[in-house]
Amino acid sequence: MSDTVFVAFASQKGGSGKSTLTALAASYLYYLDGVDVLVMDCDPRQHTQKDYRDNDKRVTKENPAINKTFNNFYKKFNKRPYKIIYSTPGAAVEDAEEYVKQNPEIKVVLFDITGTINDLEIINLISSMHYLLVPISPDTGDLKSSLRFAVNVKERMIDSGDTSIRDMKLVWNRVPGRQKTKICELIDNYLSEFKLSSLNTVMTYATKYFKDGGTAGASPTVFRSTLLPPDRRLLKDSNLPELIKEIREVIKI
Numbered sequence: 001m002s003d004t005v006f007v008a009f010a011s012q013k014g015g016s017g018k019s020t021l022t023a024l025a026a027s028y029l030y031y032l033d034g035v036d037v038l039v040m041d042c043d044p045r046q047h048t049q050k051d052y053r054d055n056d057k058r059v060t061k062e063n064p065a066i067n068k069t070f071n072n073f074y075k076k077f078n079k080r081p082y083k084i085i086y087s088t089p090g091a092a093v094e095d096a097e098e099y100v101k102q103n104p105e106i107k108v109v110l111f112d113i114t115g116t117i118n119d120l121e122i123i124n125l126i127s128s129m130h131y132l133l134v135p136i137s138p139d140t141g142d143l144k145s146s147l148r149f150a151v152n153v154k155e156r157m158i159d160s161g162d163t164s165i166r167d168m169k170l171v172w173n174r175v176p177g178r179q180k181t182k183i184c185e186l187i188d189n190y191l192s193e194f195k196l197s198s199l200n201t202v203m204t205y206a207t208k209y210f211k212d213g214g215t216a217g218a219s220p221t222v223f224r225s226t227l228l229p230p231d232r233r234l235l236k237d238s239n240l241p242e243l244i245k246e247i248r249e250v251i252k253i
Contacts, residue, residue, distance in 0.1 A: 004100050005251050006093075006164070008111040008129045009171075012149045016135040016142055017173040019048040021203070022112045023224055028244045029108060030082045031073075031229035035253060038099055039084045039226075040111045042092045042125065049084050049112055049226070056227045066222065073228055081227050089113070089121040093128045107253050117152050126153060127163035131251045136198065137174040138183050146170065147187070151194055169250055170198040171243070174205040199250070201243040 009018040009025070022039065029035040041049035060070045083103075087095045092111060100106045117123050126132065132153065136146040150170055157163050170191065172184055180188070180202055188198055221231040223238075235241060 004104075004106055004109060005130045005253060006096070006109050006111065006128060007131045007133065007247075007251055008113050008126065009133050009135060010111070010113040010126060010129075010149070011135055012114070012116045012145055016137065016146060017203070018114070018135050019052075019112050020224060021133070021135060021171065021173065022110050023049065023052050023226055024230065024240060025244060025247065026082055026110050027225060027229055028240060029248075031077070033244070033248075035107050036103075036105045037082050038096060038103075038106050038109045039082060040092050040096050040109060041084055041086045042089050042111055043114045044086075044088050045114075047086050050086050052224070053084055053226045056225050060227060066228075069222070070228060084226065089119070089125045092125055108251065117149070117156065123157070127157055127165065130164055130166050132165060132168040133199075133247065134168065134170045135173040136170045136187070137172070138176070138181060139174070143187070147190075150191075150196055154194055154196055167250060168196065170196065172198055172202040175202040177202075177204060199243065199246050201239050201246050203239055203243060 009022045011018050026037050026039050030037045039049055041047050060066050083099065085095055085099060096109045096111075100109065111125070111129065113122070113125060117126065134146055134150045134153075136143060136150075150168065153165075153168060158165050158168065172180060175181060175184065184198075184202065191197055221234055222228050223230045223234045230238070230240060
């Protein structure tokens with residue numbers, strides 16, 4: 001367990017893109033970078049990671065082109081798809097620790113968390129993370145929610161020193177362009193007042209992030225999949241390689 005890091009994409013409301021980012025990060029780390037990962041789906045109300053995996057299985061079975069890609073990939077990969085455990089905020093840490101104890105090769109456990117820090121189980125779960133990644137977008141509603149969440153975690157949890165949290169970064173997501181906009185820079189300056197900061201890499205709002213192979217076609221491409229790596233043709237201008245590189249620097253793996 002000492003070498004395994006707990007990382008959460010966390011927010012207090014749905015729609016921030018945390019589940020998509022969790023799936024993209026897990027697949028890139030595991031299938032392209034060779035880092036053994038475990039994904040914990042901690043939102044019992046919807047279990048988005050479970051939905052992704054179920055959809056990926058269905059698409060792989062029904063789409064001949066994706067099925068061929070799947071078979072060709074696993075002939076060379078020689079490993080099973082990464083494990084997704086469906087849990088609850090109250091049981092997630094114990095479930096993860098038990099799995100890692102039996103599978104010590106796991107280097108990163110990614111937690112998909114949604115909830116307010118007024119919920120005791122969410123507080124305990126967040127405080128058990130080593131690194132927090134909070135998605136933030138220029139949309140006014142999402143922006144306010146993410147800022148409130150990050151500031152509350154910083155002031156009520158990190159500053160107390162009574163948590164496992166080593167670092168927290170905000171992740172600009174669904175930005176209109178590949179570079180930080182003026183509003184991003186203004187918010188970054190605001191964050192600095194709370195000794196918070198965002199990653200340098202921004203994720204744009206692009207339909208490719210949702211390509212799961214479900215679109216009909218002779219040669220469909222897959223970007224977000226829990227069973228396959230992102231298609232290399234779609235990685236161009238996606239900023240995903242840059243994001244994963246920066247995340248790895250933060251979590252030190």
